[in-house]
Amino acid sequence: MGAPEPPEDGAIDSISQAMSACAPSSTFKFTTSGDVTTARIGGDDVAWFTKGAYTVRMIGPPRTFDPGAPAPLVTTTTWIRTLDAPFDAAATSSQDLRAWLNAARAANCATTMPDILAIAFEYIEGTPNDAGYEFGADFHDYLGIDWDPPDADVRAANPAQLGKLDCSGYMRLVFGERTNFVHDGVRAKIPLSLHEAGAIPRTSREQYRSGPGKILVPFRTEPPGAERFHGEPTAEELSAIEIGDLVFFDTDCLYDVPTPSCGTDWTTISHVGLYVGQDAAGDRRFISSRIVADGPTVANTGGFSIFNATPGVPHAYPTWFRAARRF
Numbered sequence: 001m002g003a004p005e006p007p008e009d010g011a012i013d014s015i016s017q018a019m020s021a022c023a024p025s026s027t028f029k030f031t032t033s034g035d036v037t038t039a040r041i042g043g044d045d046v047a048w049f050t051k052g053a054y055t056v057r058m059i060g061p062p063r064t065f066d067p068g069a070p071a072p073l074v075t076t077t078t079w080i081r082t083l084d085a086p087f088d089a090a091a092t093s094s095q096d097l098r099a100w101l102n103a104a105r106a107a108n109c110a111t112t113m114p115d116i117l118a119i120a121f122e123y124i125e126g127t128p129n130d131a132g133y134e135f136g137a138d139f140h141d142y143l144g145i146d147w148d149p150p151d152a153d154v155r156a157a158n159p160a161q162l163g164k165l166d167c168s169g170y171m172r173l174v175f176g177e178r179t180n181f182v183h184d185g186v187r188a189k190i191p192l193s194l195h196e197a198g199a200i201p202r203t204s205r206e207q208y209r210s211g212p213g214k215i216l217v218p219f220r221t222e223p224p225g226a227e228r229f230h231g232e233p234t235a236e237e238l239s240a241i242e243i244g245d246l247v248f249f250d251t252d253c254l255y256d257v258p259t260p261s262c263g264t265d266w267t268t269i270s271h272v273g274l275y276v277g278q279d280a281a282g283d284r285r286f287i288s289s290r291i292v293a294d295g296p297t298v299a300n301t302g303g304f305s306i307f308n309a310t311p312g313v314p315h316a317y318p319t320w321f322r323a324a325r326r327f
Contacts, residue, residue, distance in 0.1 A: 021046075021060045021077070022109035024102040030094055035214060037089045039101055047101055048242075051089060053213035053326050054082040054175075054190045055116065055244050058101075060108035065121055065276065067298040071305065072280035074298070079108045080116035080244035081181045082188040082327075086198075086212060103183050116244060119178050120274055120287050123170070123296040131170070131295040137161035138202065139173035139192075152194045167272050168204045170289040170296055171246065174274065175327055176200045190327060200327070204272035208248045208323050216240045217324040219248075219266040231262075231319035232309035238284070241324045243277045247286050247307050249320040269322055273305070284308045286317075 029040045039047040047058045060079035067074060081104045107113040114122070123131040131142055140147035141161035148154045165173060172192055176199075181188040190212055193199035197210040208219070217237045231253065233241075241247065249271040253262035262268070273288030276298060283306040285298050292302025299305060303316035310318070 022105055024105070026098065028094070028098045028101060030089075030097060032089050037087070039097065047104075049083075049087045049089070049097075050214055050326055052086045054084075054086055054188075055213070055327050056081050056083060056087070056104070057242055057244055058104060058108065060105070060115075065117070065298070067279070067285065067305070068125060069299070071285070071299040072283075074277045074279045074285055076117075076243060076277040078117070078243040078277060079104075081107070082116065082175070082190060084183070084186045084188050100183055104181060107181055113181060115180050116174060116274075117276055119180060120174050120276065120296070121298075123165070123173075123289075124287070124298065125293070125295065131289065132164040133166065133289050133291050133293070133295045134161050134164040135166050135291075137164040137166050138169040139165070139177045141165075142169065142173060143177070147192075149192065149194050150199070151196045165289045165295065167289045168202060168207055171204075171207065171272055171274065172200050172202075204248060205266055205269040207246065207272055208269050208325055209266050211246075211325055211327060213325060213327045215323070215325050216245060219269070219323045221262070221264050231321050232315070233307065233318070233321050237324070238308060241275055241284075242326070243275055245275050245324050245326045246272055247275055247321065248272050248323040248325070249307075249317055250322050251320050253320055263322075266323070271320070273307075275307075275324075279306075281310075283310055283313070 025041050031038050035051040037049040038045050049056055058079045059077050062077045064073050064075040122129045141158045142165050144157050144162045146154055146156050176190045176192040179187040179189055191199040194202050198212050200211055248269045250263045250268045251270045273286035275286050279285050285305050287298040289296045290302050304313050307317050307321045
């Protein structure tokens with residue numbers, strides 16, 4: 001992760017933004033609309049909590065992630081932290097929310113507590129934690145440790161999969177194994193299971209169907225009688241997906257044949273990634289563990305890591321897009 005040296009004015013603006021994003025505040029105001037509770041300081045929105053979800057989207061110091069050539073850089077002021085339980089506005093006092101936000105904002109400005117986005121980038125090519133890809137490799141296989149799930153017997157690590165992750169195992173490592181925040185002595189990690197609803201299950205299709213949080217874009221198919229469906233998310237669907245959300249794909253869907261062959265329900269979901277933000281070209285980048293890239297990537301190896309339709313860009317993942325969820 002890195003960025004070119006900004007112009008002087010830009011550097012001053014960045015310093016000012018970082019200071020304001022880190023400073024503790026006693027003036028947070030909270031408003032709830034639908035499932036989302038928004039935290040404001042003055043007239044500025046600074047954080048968003050979603051009913052039933054662990055993840056909290058926050059405004060923090062600007063930073064730039066380098067996906068690796070030839071993909072454009074991703075610059076964002078969004079930080080993603082997780083709560084130690086699904087958010088419930090009715091059961092959470094404003095005092096507790098203020099305390100959590102001030103602690104989380106301080107963590108965003110520290111160097112020892114990476115958030116969900118920074119953790120995800122720790123496993124791309126060229127990093128000390130560089131992970132390879134192998135189908136069936138879960139988080140504990142990558143780590144080389146046995147895992148005792150709450151709904152099954154102990155799962156022994158596969159020595160042949162040490163240092164490797166498949167797409168859903170990667171999401172489980174980032175959201176469920178790694179600690180991205182500690183508040184009042186409690187480490188924020190989302191529970192993991194094999195199949196239990198409300199925890200992070202093992203496969204991408206089950207993460208969509210019964211994972212924690214909220215479905216943002218339900219599994220989508222071609223409406224009867226409609227013009228040929230090519231999968232690309234609509235403007236309305238894109239507006240529902242925020243940084244830190246999971247995006248799901250049917251990578252077996254074929255459109256370049258006279259009779260397209262695509263799945264008709266959630267059981268055909270075969271891939272999951274994490275939306276990390278818009279790149280310098282304005283495209284929506286997701287990070288995922290993929291076969292051709294041999295591990296986690298947000299670059300263009302084996303297909304552009306974007307899920308919005310863009311003229312001139314190979315339409316692989318945009319046409320395979322099927323759903324989105326917020327953990």
